[in-house]
Amino acid sequence: MYLKRNCYMLDIKTLSSLVLGKDYVAQSDFRTVNHAITGEPIYQVSSAGIDTKAVVDYAKEYGSALANWTFHQRANALKLVAQYLLQRKEDFYALATATGATRKDAWIDIEGGIGTLFAYSSLVRRELSDETTLVEDAWIPLSKNGTFGAKHILSPKAGVAIHIDAFNFPVWGMLEKIAPTLLAGVPCIVKPATEGAELTHAVVTAINESGLLPEGSLQLICGQTYDLFDHLNVQDTVTFTGSAATGQKLRAHPHLNAYSIPFTMEADSVNSAILSPAANDETIDLFVREVFREVTTKAGQKCTAIRRAFVPADLLETVQTRLVEKLQKVVVGDPSREEVTMGTLASVKQKLDVAEKVEQLSQEAEVIFGSHLRKDFSLQVDDEEKSACYPPTVLVCNNPSQAENIHRIEAFGPVVTLMPYRDQAELGALVARGEGSLVASIVRNADENIEAVLKKIAPWHGRVHILDSESARESTGHGSPIPLLVHGGPGRAGGGEELGGLRAVKHYMQRTAIQGSPDAMTQVSHSWTAGAQVFEDRVHPFKKSFDELRIGERLLTARRTVTEADIVNFGSLSGDHFYVHMDKIAAADSLFGERIAHGYFIVSAAAGLFVDGTPGPVIANYGMENLRFVEPVKIGDTIQVEFTCKQKTPKAQRDPAEKAHGVVVWDIKVKNQHNELVATYDILTLVERSA
Template sequence: MLDLNGQSANLEANEAQSADNAVKILPSYLAGKWQTSNQDLRTVYHAITGEAIYQVSSHGCDMKAAVEFAKKNGSQIASWTFHERANALKQVASYLLERKEEFYTLAKATGCTRKDAWIDVEGGFGTLFAYSSLVRRELSNETALVEDAWIPLSKQGNFGAKHILTSKAGVAVHIDAFNFPIWGMLEKIAPTLLAGVPCIVKPATEGAEMTQAVVKHIVESGFLPDGALQLICGQTYDLFDHLGPQDTVTFTGSASTGQKLRAHPRFNQYSIPFSMEADSVNSAILTSNANEETIDLFVREVFREMTTKAGQKCTAIRRAFVPAHLLEQVQNKLISKLQKVVVGNPELENVTMGALASVKQKHDVAEKVKLLSQDAQIVVGGHLADFKVEGADANKGAFYPATLLVCTNPTQAKYIHQVEAFGPVSTLMPYQNLQELADLVARGEGSLVASIVRNTDDNVEELVAKIAPWHGRLHILDASNAKESTGHGSPLPHLVHGGPGRAGGGEELGGIRAVKHYMQRTAIQGSPNVMTQIGHSWTAGAEFFEDRVHPFKKSFDELRVGERLLTARRTVTEADIVNFACLSGDHFYAHMDKIGAENSFFGERVAHGYFIVSAAAGLFVDAAPGPVIANYGMDNLRFVEPVKIGDTIQVELTCKQKTPKPLKDPEQKAHGVVVWDIKVKNQRGELVATYDILTLVERA
């Protein structure tokens, strides 16, 4: 137990018992220790049975010490390279996946079915895998990210700039919502840790047991340095008072709570980035020319978003817009599907929808439905009394029926555009024309996502242009992509998750964008030599080194960044052009038609661009067996000047960057990727082509 002097006992089982020895207390993990308190406790109840299952309290925990511990110990992760961080994340994901059944068991207490829990559990682990792969694929094996190419700022090219991103010297505080206690944490800490920044996670009280179990296993795994991940089970108390100019805060939850947190004076004082992802009244739109197949797709999507996780998704469809002439047809189809929903204990095979996260949440949804019913008529569900619950007591559990409302006059409505009932609730409404539809969608004042369900040949360009500014993501569904679509309510690691206005104005996920959010962008001005030194990547104009040994005869470890080969020359002949045309099948007039070429932009016949690339390879490649394994690819190819018959070309090959690759097979020879800067010039020293080639090269 933690006393007020900050003394703490390590809890072997990672849990303590409350004073009456009946309900366990979830410990926080702060400053390298599991610690808890018997004061200011909050009890959490089983969503199905209503029984008390655990308590939380972080009363007396030293938040200042936690922040300092993160910056002193957890900052070690900033000294790791991107690939080292990514590999650690992959190991964490594998470790957690092996223990997934424990998390599925805990998820039962939150009221969700196994299918619902899959999104949270394996969806969360999948996010770690996805981010690990993304970073290993797109970022170099360095500690800092060079964001752009050399920007010359002088005539002679001896002074210029680049932008670099470095890990912030602070901590990221992540405050999560109750609906996805595992995924909600992992989708935030993945880009944070990859950016080299330690995290302090504060889960919602409901569901905190699942978050705590995941953190416990991550700590036990030992794949992350001490202080890289800390956990608060309870309240944050004075945590924000100890944050400073290098720190970051993210929040997921209700807009009202987020706005209160955002107003903390510390954030304004130190310009602390505060990223908010708030619940919003997301939309689904059926286009006006919808056929029977499209209507069925629309109904399926709305139904799925209403019933998955009992409608407790920040992306769930709250407003469903249909053409006025199709309102009755869509309404009848939705009612038919919703009447077949079986609510109850998710452990029963016939149950298709479980409970909400808590009884408190149940009553909150009921209150919100009352408000919505002032604008719309309830056609299915909507009442806590008189609905059947399978295998559980409806009064003790947090059950709420799937509820559909219909608003026939949405232009005059108020609550349906402003109030979100965070449960299995949606409102169906008609629109008359495109402009009215766009106006109605905008009355949601900013949403995470909208779906447009269309016939395959419908042109939705105008609709997208009108509603895109109000959304973080648009999901366009039709028969051609329905089988492979990830669905309206599925945020993906590669795509932005967030939205404007009411949705919080923040951005989570979004691929490498999310990693950059936790890093500091700095413009570096100086010479090419300085840029090469800082970015570990050769910059045009920097010093280079020449050796009598051909660079293709050197192993990965022997090569030096800046090592250059100036090749022999080759004069391009008419025979070269004719032979390449016959070999490639490329008989474009600018290469083969003398009269056509004379009347063209070039004024005479020119060599194929790809012949120049091939001829360049012939000049710089060393043909004998050696450490170069294979050509790995080509980037940034540009043809700058035409090469005409009689022109002579020469190649400058410079070792630009080296990145060791991790071995997937222990039997495989160690190797790395070498990026070579290629410049092809003519007899006048003019640049005719420039590109990077990548080779796999054996290590010594």
């Protein structure tokens, strides 16, 4: 492909779209992307002519194979994908230089994105069973005798997820969306922003070359979406990251509304940092450091970056002075130069947009440092006009309650506005003027109670970061979304919840209430339900391998009568001398009217009834869950255990030399001589299985 520029014919790369199992190269309607530092054209993109309906159909025909994989198969594949990408990270770093990012900036994007894959893979392997669907809750009885009830299950949606990403994180922005999607068993179509698309393209190419995912499970459209939305149906989902204005326009698409297609938006917002009223000198330094980091990291091009910094009125001058002193040491320019500490914006277009926004902000606030309005910086590039360099910029708005722009307009670059507040009431009102944000930071003294502030601002945010001298030692920072936590926010921030651990996986699944008998629930959930059929065998369950055990296999144990000696001995052994166990007179005045056995003695005695002590395939006790003590056990009561195989989950072998094994969940019901339930819980055991 050739592009005419300044009367010269320049041979530049045309990014293909990776769709329908091949590279698609458009022949028209190109948009050129220039190097963020030199301004030279480096590639062009276009998706003109793509059959978007065929792309959607291809994902559903071939990528839907993911739905037939179990959670653990998907998670293991995702882990291998992460390892594959990590081995090629230097190739990605080389491409990231064209976006103006420093090595540290690119690390957040590239290795942060890959780390998200690892985190999600680990979470799913740890928390979910090795099934294709997710049973969300326990048996919900809906009848008097327990023969009719329900459970909620989540199944992979029979569609495709469209992910439209922003330019600021070409790798992380994509990987943080596709990780939960693929784990849910749903294929993806990714549309990256044009700036940075080369880097996204390289990552998707590597993923597809790895062969670790089913064909069609990940496709990439470089260019415009054209009529893509028109070919979606009720099983499809759309996510968007970018400006609130663009997001609202897409959300209003008539086809999405007509078919109630879920649209999740994570939009840029005017995020806040708050310095507490009682801030001491150390706390002020923490606040300044956090604001400084958010202004300079990725040249301020983060949807979570601090845009409004609220400071007690009497501390404004101190904060302003310290922040400017730190920013004066920043060297802006070409990250390949050793002295440079802050890179450029993504494009000259972005630089012009930031400059325009700063002009608008300056109508209500004074520029005290940086910006195109001042000459506080000497930019370390060969050609300032061609580069996307923009200096860190600080404004001060002395009357924020009367201002509008600073609460509404976001300069998506290294720009922050300082503003004073007089009391908590004014602070709460000012923060709310942002109309919903992704994150806010409260910087406090370590012993200061900020509960009242939190109560005021929490409803306006998806995440609140509380920073003090204790948490600062290990804090990931104001602007770092975490895979296990919600990334999103109300109102202007879009109302979505990207990330958030298993919440994000569930977003791409359909929740269905299943009603029926305990046997029906056991069958569809692959987990034994109380009241369902049980099987008994003369061979003790602990003598059986993982493969030999059947869901619903039960052992009804021998009985044991609890004596006074049991209670006294357990109290002496454990050191638990709580009065209702050990003091006859005090216990008589208690809720129980007499002495009762320790709850943990009942658990221990139950183990003595159901455990087979001889060597066998059971390797270890893996844990205990859902313990409830239902009725007291008194001296002279007799207990018996119903021990039932509830669920089986094979575990992947980390080391080929170790014995293959799986986790078996056992339903434990301890009953007394009146057949009353006194304790219920699950135990998990590691049990050998065939390789």
